[in-house]
Amino acid sequence: MNSLQERSWWIKNKPDFKKLKKLLSGSFDQLTEESSNQTHKNYLDSFDWQLWQKGEALLFTREANQEGQSGDLQLLSLQGESQQEMPQTLLASPTFWWDLPASGLRDHLQKRLGVCSLEPVISVEEERWLLACRDNEQKIRVRLEVVHREVFRMDAEETPHYHQTFLTCKPLRGYEKSADEALVCLDTLLGKPASPDSPEYLLSLTGLHPEKNLLPSPLPLHSETATETALREAGHQLFAHARRYETGLLFDVDTEFLHQYRVNLRRIRSIFTLLKAALPKEVWQELKPRLSELSKSTNTLRDLDVFLLERNQFMSMLPEAFRPGLKKLFRKVEDERRVAHQQLASYFLSTVYEKNCQWLETFFTEPPLLATPLAVMPVKKVAGQKIWKRYRKICKAGLMITAETPDDQVHELRIECKKLRYLLDFFASLYPAKQNRRHVKTLKRLQTILGDFNDYTVQQEFLLQRLEKDTTSEVDSALHGLITILYQRQVEERGKVMQALQDFSAREVNADFKNCYKKQ
Structure with a gap:
């Protein structure tokens, strides 16, 4: 174990200083209480646990009884390890990623959360006492911290509150040997180490099981x-x-x-x-x-x-x-x-x-x-027939798409692709995961391009409708300019649509779908 790594143990209440001092007297001359403070912590995630799904948690910590004061925001692994060099100081706990100033953490949360809000899922109220183990020259060789806390979940008004106390050994650089001596003594007194600050442990403690809220x-x-x-x-x-x-x-x-x-x-x-x-x-x-x-x-x-x-x-x-x-x-x-x-x-x-x-x-x-007849058919037999039929329908319709094809016809093709996607998702558990991921990835490339093309069409239609409602010259000028730009982008996207359709119906892709779904 790295001697600079902190280690914690559960204790029943604030430890007896005389007992601790006696236990550590072989290695240290004095045990002094340096300071105490109170902190408030909130562990944050989205409604659908998007950080948890990636093995992460977000922690906002501030001094207790100081509403409106700044606090520190930190990204953690579920095991409690920091995922950033330094916590980010904020005036308040963020609701969206865009509440953060420009930073690597802001960019990271943007990718993880999109437009989803953050909400507190676990709250922790802590009282902390910092102790110092000193030598005969009054130098601090090891720090100890005693924490008494109240932990509760935030998804209901009345939830159990869990009261816990633990002691943490905090080694100091240059005094690793002293830390090792303290760890031996504390292991003897307190037994098996604990991981009290890991989000994983706190979720388990409070009975929160994110997987039960997810499909x-x-x-x-x-x-x-x-x-x-x-x-x-x-x-x-x-x-x-x-x-x-x-x-x-x-x-x-x-x-x-x-x-x-x-x-x-x-x-x-x-x-x-x-x-x-x-x-x-x-x-x-x-x-x-x-x-x-x-x-x-x-x-x-x-x-x-x-x-x-x-x-x-x-x-x-x-x-x-x-x-x-x-x-x-x-x-x-x-x-x-x-x-x-x-x-x-x-x-x-x-x-x-x-x-x-x-x-x-x-x-x-x-x-x-x-x-x-279809009702009683085994679902696996139906799956292959439906997926293969839909794939062939998309390939056939794709042959008819040209530079002059009406937008509505391209939109219909997009709907057919969505139907194939729903079939692949619905029947996914019946096929090897690697096969399903491969076919979904192939389809998603086409869907993305068709989706962009459709977005430009829908946006133009929405703006044209606004022209009929909002007739001030200032608004009209903005709408006309925006519609012109969207139309130009839509024209550019059409060429990508035709190439994406060719790729999707290519011989090797066709053979792959045929082998996996037609010949069952």
Whole structure:
């Protein structure tokens, strides 16, 4: 063990100084209390535990009883090891990555979190006493720290509070031998070392299990399960996961709550649409509009969110002279967004919404009817047929795309790619993980280019609609300039679309899909 590495032990309460002094008297002449202080710690992560999923945690520490005072922000591994050279001092605990000043940590959190907010998941109140082990010349050779703390989770008003005390040996450079002597004595007195400050330990202590809040990836399927059974089970998991985002959506915590709600609904609608023959026609005709109603209720708010999220990019695309008009437009869209959010929140709190959700929850958990040929087919057999058929459909449609192809036709091709992606994701557990990752990666390259092309189209349509509403000359000039730039970028992207389609339908890719899915 590195002699400069700190080591900690659990103790029942603040140790008896006389007992400690006697224990260490063979190595040190004095044990003195140097200082004491109180600190408040918050461990931060996003609602979907994006840092935890990467083996990381974010810690904000400040002096207790000093609200509004600055604190230190530090990125840790789950084992408690610092992932940065120095903590970053901030005036307050950050809510978003853009609350941090320019730094490597800010860039790192931007990649990890995107538009997701941070929230405290564990809080720790600490009282600390710093002790010094001195020699006969009064030189400090080793420091000891006693910490008494109260630990509790932040996801509910009433949660258990855990009271703990531990002692930490803090070696000093140049006095490694003294540290080794102290460690031997403390091991003898206190027994097995502990890791009290690791986020991993604190999660376990407070009963927080992030994996239980996340969807299994991939969704577990068994090859011989009847297709309708697999559909209902997947629908149940995805719908329950979608509803996790309702509270954050209602309180407008960040835009990702609405986005993830829609993503999970879209996954349900897509797999049921692609496998609708597994249900009797009359059942599907009742299910389809119920799912559609939930999705449509969120469309307006999401459209406004998407536009507002592009604020910085759009501002950078225009010359300075045009930006005041664009700022006016953003302010107006922000007002519209507040109204749209209030309308959606009212719908989510209505009995109409709750009854629809209750119907869907009942449907997903009902025993399967197994009333159609597809319903009883083993899901593995259906998987290969559906994936291969969709791949071939994309390749065939791709041959028709030219420089003159209408945007709507390119958009339809993008939808077909999304359907293939949903199939690959849904059936992923039935195939080797390496194979699935390879095919998803190949498809994602095409989806990214088609998505960029579609974004330019949708953005132009949105701005054209604004021209009909916002008719001041200042706003008009900004909109015309922005539409012109977006159109130019869309034209450039079309050439990439055709090349990406050729790559996706290349002989080796075709042979790979055929071998994996057609010949089962």
